[in-house]
Amino acid sequence: MAPPQPAWVIDLKSLNSRPKAPSNVADPPGYSTSGSSKKSQKQITPPTQTETDDLKVKKAWEVALAPAKSLPMNMIMMYMSGNTLQIFSIMMTAMLFTNPLRALSNVGNTFSKFDGEATHSRLLIVKLAYIGLQILTIVIGIWKVNAMGLLPTTRSDWLAWEHAPVPLETSISNFR
Amino acid sequence: MWLRHDPLHYLLLAGSLLSSSCQAVFSDEAFHTDFQVQLFGTALDPSSTFFHQAAAGKSGSLLYTLSNRLVIGAINPKDGAQVWRQRLGEGTVSESEELSKSAWLRKSKDGRIVSVFDKAIALWDAATGRAVWEYSASVTVADIITLEAENLLVVALKGGEVKAIKLESGEIAWETLVGEGRDVASNFNLIGDRLFLTLSEPASTALKTVVISPATGAQLETFVDGVFGPSDAHVLTPQILPLTAFRDSDHLKLNTLGTKHTKSLAVDSTVHGYRLHAVTKDTLFVEFWAKSPDSATSWADFYTIKDGVVTKKISLPYENAISVFSLSDSGSGIFAARVNRAEIRIYDTESDTQVKAFELPKMLPTEPLHVVAEVVKRKDGAIAVRAAITLADGNMVLARNDQIVWTRQEALASAVAAEFVDVHEVEDTLEKTLHAEEANNLVAAYIKRVTRHIEELKYLPGWIAGFKESILGIFGPAAPTDAAVTKDPFGYRKFVVFVTRFGWVTAVDTANRGEVVWTINLGKTKILEKDIKGIFHFGKGIVLVVLSSGDIYKIDAITGKGLKKAVVQILPSASVMTVESPTTDDRWIIAVPVKEGVKGWFWPDEKEEELTKALSKATLSRKCEASSGICGYTAKPTVGGRLILNPTWSFRLPPNQKMVSINTRPAHDPIASIGKVLGDRSVMYKYVNPHLALLIASAPSTSSIYLYLLDTVSGAVLHTSVQSDADTTRPIVATIAENWYVYSYYSNSAARGTQLVVTDFYASATKNDPGRLLQHNISSYDQPRSTSPYGISHAFIFTHPITSLATTVTRQGITTRAVLLSVPKLGSLLAINKRTLEPRRPVGREPTAEEKEEGLFKYDPYLGVDHGRASLSHIRDLVGIEKIITTPSLLESTSIVVGWGIDVFGTRTNPSEAFDVLGRGFNKLALIGSVLAVGVGTLFLRPMVRKKQIGQRWAQ
CATH class of the missing domain: 2.130.10.10 (YVTN repeat-like/Quinoprotein amine dehydrogenase)
Known part of the structure; x- marks a missing residue:
């Protein structure tokens, strides 16, 4: 079922039924009631449901692909900020994680306005693309964190937990 | 890379980065954290100790002395302070009777004193201790005399040569030879203007006196005074007397010079x-x-x-x-x-x-x-x-x-052995007590805790006093508090227990400027280094002194009370070591004789089963007979306090090699990290083996030195190296810790000079390869050649001979090590960070970024001495530091260092800077001031803000 039309749509549609202007006041020169009403009649033809859906999906795609636009910028910024532990690079790296995570937790909300009976299935792929791009942003973050040396990926990271076993034998000596 | 480690590493790195640009001793810590007991040694002979006016015309005299350690100097008799000090020779703790025949000190004229040691004569300014001149004779000096009128110092050499040296310049005025070089000169006497020289003629068993003209050196007359038999000996005669004295076995004979008149006094000289x-x-x-x-x-x-x-x-x-x-x-x-x-x-x-x-x-x-x-x-x-x-x-x-x-306390200059005693051992550490409390049930634990708190009340007065001090300390330098009443939270307080050659045991306090805490007599008149089998820690606050005579003295190291004296029948050549029970607090000392097939001993003769358990997996090692190598044994206790010894291995040097020293890792030598993290974040695993022994041997015939790294359990040779072109007559010293050793020797190669060589051992040559390090149940006996450690070395040239090497030790071994060097030429104790002595430093090129990250810098063969950074003794002049001992404090950053020999020098050192303690420069006043300011500000602002808030609420 199509949603109820908003009041302004009804108003616009019932433009013709508007009470005629009082006859004692002349129309302004060049104003043609019939002509304008004819034109507007043609324009205000309500879009079909498919058209609305297409539009919604298109808009959804725009939202979904927005993170892709910021990806190169993020990469450049991360590259430029260096691997040292400074407040800015730490904050920027943290943003790389917090923003996508927040976005991921709000996927439903973000696309709810585009959601409809018809668009629901089509939005799925859009959402997937959106999620994929957010994950890509996180991957950049992980890459950055790794470059900063914060990931336990090397042998030295586990060195503190490695201990030489207690030797089996003991030795007692005095060489005086 | 470092964030992924323990937070301590983080601190450490910060500290070690600082250390590269910081001083070894901060100027505000110098003279506060370190102490020096300036010593001469024991006065050798009453004729070489005298009161003498330091300068002509000055009232008041100084006390001059020549010691058994061949140190001369002046002491202010008013307070006993040292005025000046000079060393005549590098003497060891030797027999003073022998030494007093070849070394003496005499007054001279014009505020000068003259010293003689063996062949060297020196004239010193009595007030300042500056050498006026020095003269080195070809043979041993027999006697000297100052001729005031002629301004000459006449020297008689053993062979009969007589030389007159001008007092002002040290030039030879005249010289003459008495006899034909066959006579043995002994004594000068000056009577009027006739200088008598007494000589004995061994060939004709005659005693003769030659009169020499002081002005020209002409031999005026010769008298034969009497018979001087082979058993006769000279007696030191005061030069002022017209007599010469000699003795036979039961007479003291006084011959009037220039006559045949001899008075014989019957004295049994035995x-x-x-x-x-x-x-x-x-x-x-x-x-x-x-x-x-x-x-x-x-x-x-x-x-x-x-x-x-x-x-x-x-x-x-x-x-x-x-x-x-x-x-x-x-x-x-x-x-x-x-x-x-x-x-x-x-x-x-x-x-x-x-x-x-x-x-x-x-x-x-x-x-x-x-x-x-x-x-x-x-x-x-x-x-x-x-x-x-x-x-x-x-x-x-x-x-x-x-x-x-x-x-x-001149006896400390004659110390033959020294050992640290931890004063805190006596008090159960808090950690242990808490564990004990945990183990109990609730009520018992509660009672225990309350009693502990009551017990700790005894520190309260001291704490309050100390608290007052520390409050006052905010405003000015704190007065030194009596360490005995206040707790020592950082564990700086250690006793160093010395055994002196006079047969006394003395303890000095490192936290109290080396003051003597106690001293106790062992009842032996003379103890030499060879007589000491060892000073051993024997449980909490107890030291054991074992002599080669078999005497065992058990001493409470805190109070200095002799607890027990026992005599065990041990062979003088036996090696004595301590065994600790792995499960209980029991300890034993065991003696391992050198002779094959002879049983050893253990003491105390009790708890045999425990000892059996303790020895079941242990290998004992000692020097083989005649220092020909190292021998390893297993032992099993048997009845009567005896040990059955089974030789398990021996490592013997080739006949042309002579053992120089054997070094083992310090008793407390924890390795905090078993690997070294490289710049690319891979790991080089250290070669960790608690049983290492470094044996250094010299071969004078080929002028080489040989280094053998042995495993003392299996006797396996883990690593060897050879240095050719070495001067085997000069000191060769070494220290070993963790996975590395450092040694120093004198090289005659193209790079002539003292060389300091460092060798690090890794489990394997490849990165990230722990070898068998992490495998459990790997026995020392199971060491195929493929598992030999991988060693890397670097050699450095050092400017001065090094007579002693040691390494700092800290509680957990996290702090970087520093290698301590005793350099007598500089009179300093130097500390060189192990990061400088790093074999991985790149040679001939600048370090790459990764190497820089690892902390490596370009190798420079010349190891210059930067006194500001390296000297622990700063401006102090140390004399005769022969041994360096170190012990950890309770702070991880700090190691306590004591050097001894003649002087006793003690200090605390932080090789990675004091990262866990506030420095003296920390402004407590500013901190407390700002806290108070904030507090007061809050006090004022709070009512104001509250009033304003309430006002706002009402206004809405």
């Missing part, structure tokens, strides 16, 4: 010792004593010499006790001072009764050895005395009348 004193040419004073300390006797005789005839005047009373004598010319008469443990008695030449007795306020700690006294008779007839007494424990005491003015 039983009695004697010494001749004289201050004027007509009075001879002979001091006698019994040679054996068990039957102490002493007496003395006055003789007058008139016209060449020696006659006995009076005899001072014979006493069955040790007393020592000194003769003094007060200007108004000659006095003899007689000193025993309790009193100083003054005799004059007229009667055998004392003219004055000064009773000392306290008995001297031990018998006097010899004394130098100055007696003054005032115009009103009152007698005053000043006596520098050398005691049998090696210390020197100055007594003025009936007061002890000062005591110098």
Whole structure:
């Protein structure tokens, strides 16, 4: 079922039924009631449901692909900020994680306005693309964190937990 | 890369980065955290110790002395402070009787003193200790005499050569040869303007005297004074007397110079010792004593010499006790001072009764050895005395009348062994107590805790006092507090227990400027380094001194009380070691004899099963006979305190190699990280083996030194290296810790000089390969060649000879190590960070970024000494530091270092900077001030803000 039309749509549609202007006041020169009403009649033809859906999906795609636009910028910024532990690079790296995570937790909300009976299935792929791009942003973050040396990926990271076993034998000596 | 580690690493790195640009000792810590006990050593001979005016015309004299460690110097008699010090030679702790024949100190004219040691003669400025000139003779010096009128110093060499040296310039004025080089010169005497030189002619068994003209050196006359048999020996005769003295087995013979007249005094010289004193040419004073300390006797005789005839005047009373004598010319008469443990008695030449007795306020700690006294008779007839007494424990005491003015702990200069004792061991550490509390049930734990708190109340007064101090300390430098009453939270307080060659055990406190805490007599008169089997820690606050005679002394190291003395029948050649039970607190000492098939000993002879358990997996190792290598044994206790020994391995040096030293890792040597993280974040695993022993051998024939790294469990040779072109006569020293060793030797190669070589050992040559390091149940016996450690070395050239090497140790081993060097030429104790002595430093190129990250910098073969950064002793002048010992404090950053030999020097060092303690420069005032300011501000602002908030609410 199509949603109820908003009041302004009804108003616009019932433009013709508007009470005629009082006859004692002349129309302004060049104003043609019939002509304008004819034109507007043609324009205000309500879009079909498919058209609305297409539009919604298109808009959804725009939202979904927005993170892709910021990806190169993020990469450049991360590259430029260096691997040292400074407040800015730490904050920027943290943003790389917090923003996508927040976005991921709000996927439903973000696309709810585009959601409809018809668009629901089509939005799925859009959402997937959106999620994929957010994950890509996180991957950049992980890459950055790794470059900063914060990931336990090397042998030295586990060195503190490695201990030489207690030797089996003991030795007692005095060489005086 | 470092964030992924323990937070401590983080701190450490910050610290170690700082350390590269920081001072070894901060200027505000110098003289506060370190101490130096400036020592001379025990005065050698009463004739070489004297009061003397430092400069002509100056009133007041200094006390000059020559010690058994060949140090000469001046002591201020008022307070016992050192005025100056010079070293005559690199002497070891040797027999003073032997030494006093070849070394002596004499007064000279114009405020100069002259020293002789073996072949070297030196004239010193008495006030400053500067050398005026030095002269080195070709043979040993027999005697010297200063001729005031001629301004000459005449020297007689053993072979009969006589040289006159000008006092101002040190040039030879004349020289002559007495005899044909066959005679043995012994003694100068000056009578008027005739200089007599006494010589013995071994060939013709004659004693002869040659008269020499002081001005020209011409030999004027020769007398043959008498028969000088092969058993005869010279007696040191005061040069002022017209006599020469010699002795045979039962006579003291006094020959009047220039005549055949010889007076013979019957003294059994095997039983009695004697010494001749004289201050004027007509009075001879002979001091006698019994040679054996068990039957102490002493007496003395006055003789007058008139016209060449020696006659006995009076005899001072014979006493069955040790007393020592000194003769003094007060200007108004000659006095003899007689000193025993309790009193100083003054005799004059007229009667055998004392003219004055000064009773000392306290008995001297031990018998006097010899004394130098100055007696003054005032115009009103009152007698005053000043006596520098050398005691049998090696210390020197100055007594003025009936007061002890000062005591110098000179015995510490004759220490033969030293060991740290942790004062905190006695108190159960808090951690242990808490664990014990946890183990109990609730009620018992509660009771235990309350009792502990009550127990700890004893620290409260000290804490309050200390609290006051620390509050005051905010505003100014804190006064040193008595360490005994306040707790020592950082564990800086350690006792160093010394065994001296005089048979005493002495402990000094490192937290209290090296003050002597206690001293105890072992009841042995003479202990040499070879007599000490060891000083061992034996449980909480207990040390055990084991002598090669088999005597075992158990001493409470905190109070200095002798707890137990035991005698075990052990062979003098046995090696003594301690065994700790792995499960209980039991300890034993075991003696492993060198002879094959002989059983060992263990003491105490109890808890045999426990010892069996403790020894079941243990390998004992010791030097093989004649130092030919290292021998390993397994042991099993049996009845009667004996050990059955089974030789398991031995490593013997080839016959042309001589053992120099064996070093093992310090007893407390934790390895915090078993790997070294490289710049690319891979790991080089260290070669971790607690059983390492580094054996250094020298081969003089090929001038090489050989280094063998052994596993003392299996006897396996893990690594060897050879240095050719080494000077094997110079000191070769080494230290080993963790997975590395450092050694120093003198190289005659193209890079001539002292070289310092560092070798690090890794489990394998490849990165990230722990080898068998992490595998469990790997036995030391199971070591195929493929598992030998991978060693990397770097050699550095050092500017000065190094006589001792050691390494710092800290509680957990996280702090970077520093290698400590004793450099006698500089008079310093230096610390070189292990990061500098790093074999992975890139050679001939700048380090890459990764290497920089690892902390490596370009290798420079020349290891210069930057005193500001390296010297732990800063501006102090250390004399004779021969051994360095280190121990951890309770702070991870800090290691306590004590160097000993002649001086005792102690300090605390932070190789990675003091990352866990606030420095003295920390502004507590600013901190407390700002806290108070914020507090006061809050106090004022709070009501204001509240009022405003309430106002706002009402206004809405």
